[in-house]
Amino acid sequence: MNLAIKVFLYTLPFQIFFFNWHNFSFSLSRILLIVVSWPLITKIKKLLKTKTLIVWALFLITTAISFLVAEKPEWTLRKWFFLINLSAALPIFYFYVKNTASNLFKILKLSLEASALPLIFSLLQFTSQFFFSKENLFSFFKLIGSFFWGKELTKTVINIPSWYVKINSKDIMRTFFPFPDPHSLSLYVNLIFALLFISFFIYQALNKKLFYFLLALSSTVQLLTFSRGGYLIFFIELLMIFFLIKESRKITFFLLFILLTSLFLLPIFSERFLSIVNFSDFSISERFNLWNKAIKLILNHPLEGIGLGNFPFYVNRFLKYYNPINLHNSYLEITAETGIFALIFFVLFNALIIYQAAKKQHLPLIIPLTGFLIHGFFESNIYNVPNFSLFLIICAIILAIEKNYD
Numbered sequence: 001m002n003l004a005i006k007v008f009l010y011t012l013p014f015q016i017f018f019f020n021w022h023n024f025s026f027s028l029s030r031i032l033l034i035v036v037s038w039p040l041i042t043k044i045k046k047l048l049k050t051k052t053l054i055v056w057a058l059f060l061i062t063t064a065i066s067f068l069v070a071e072k073p074e075w076t077l078r079k080w081f082f083l084i085n086l087s088a089a090l091p092i093f094y095f096y097v098k099n100t101a102s103n104l105f106k107i108l109k110l111s112l113e114a115s116a117l118p119l120i121f122s123l124l125q126f127t128s129q130f131f132f133s134k135e136n137l138f139s140f141f142k143l144i145g146s147f148f149w150g151k152e153l154t155k156t157v158i159n160i161p162s163w164y165v166k167i168n169s170k171d172i173m174r175t176f177f178p179f180p181d182p183h184s185l186s187l188y189v190n191l192i193f194a195l196l197f198i199s200f201f202i203y204q205a206l207n208k209k210l211f212y213f214l215l216a217l218s219s220t221v222q223l224l225t226f227s228r229g230g231y232l233i234f235f236i237e238l239l240m241i242f243f244l245i246k247e248s249r250k251i252t253f254f255l256l257f258i259l260l261t262s263l264f265l266l267p268i269f270s271e272r273f274l275s276i277v278n279f280s281d282f283s284i285s286e287r288f289n290l291w292n293k294a295i296k297l298i299l300n301h302p303l304e305g306i307g308l309g310n311f312p313f314y315v316n317r318f319l320k321y322y323n324p325i326n327l328h329n330s331y332l333e334i335t336a337e338t339g340i341f342a343l344i345f346f347v348l349f350n351a352l353i354i355y356q357a358a359k360k361q362h363l364p365l366i367i368p369l370t371g372f373l374i375h376g377f378f379e380s381n382i383y384n385v386p387n388f389s390l391f392l393i394i395c396a397i398i399l400a401i402e403k404n405y406d
Helices: 002-011 028-047 051-069 073-087 089-099 103-130 134-149 151-159 182-202 208-225 228-244 246-265 267-277 282-300 311-315 330-338 340-359 363-375 385-400
Strands: 017-021 024-027 164-167 170-173
Touching (some): 017 134, 024 151, 028 385, 051 330, 089 385, 103 208, 103 385, 134 151, 182 385, 363 385
Antiparallel strands (some): 164 170
């Protein structure tokens, strides 16, 4: 089990798809979750004694019920199996920390060590645009994409990529690799960034050299994602770190100064960030358009929704399962597709997790969770394997950790 968990954490940012058959892809991370969680079936009774996990189970049940109203029930089944599959991270890491308290250090250390390579790769991918043509880069990522993102998702990403941003009338390639898009990478970096401070200052699970190396690396990669939502969450996390981790205040103050200077004074970043209030911007106006459609659906189907994973079919009935349409809002997506009760259970689960962190006096652990939850207002983030897995791992740690942990 220990070896499988190590492999899972090290390979999580890359996914690695060995299985691509027709329009069905399965990553190594998801396979490992099934393998590791199988022996834990005998411990289901222990899990059901935890109120927070019961709420999560109710969330999964309500999403499953939406199968009954789905026009594309096969899409609902696939999405639901995805949620069940990734939900295995909760019992796996709950018992991993509960059984041996020192395993918390291992999880944090391995997760952060594993982040170094994808962060380096993303910087190499960014600099590649200065040496190779756009056509050559597209051909390259089309070639390797199926190995990291799956065959069908790669087709969708290549056809409608979000890899470029226009700065001063020039197309600039954003950091995104090994993720399929910059927004997913941005959330991953924000999760890692918060864990970096928590691991170094709270649990001393990281040495000084690695801390500063990953700090510089993650901050640079985040800026180069050109993700407006990512910038906002990066700023909020820095503020939370400043107030919740007192030992880090000199570093966080310096980083806040660098961030604000970059976003407001450096044209390459300020033009992008300040466009967040430009409602005529295509990506922003398109979000509002999708959100309006979702609100109409919620008003018409408040209790049952239209079926998990069925929103893209509602927008365009000619779409396949892998398509570029999502609501860019996890909360609207949950409600529109699976009904108001699913949203209530999802919100209640997160509220209970935050309460547990405060009760056990491990409040800094809510920093990455807050970043994930705020990101959910701008993107549909629960269907990304690395980010959703990290979110559930942090939740499991909070549930398992003791109050006077040292």
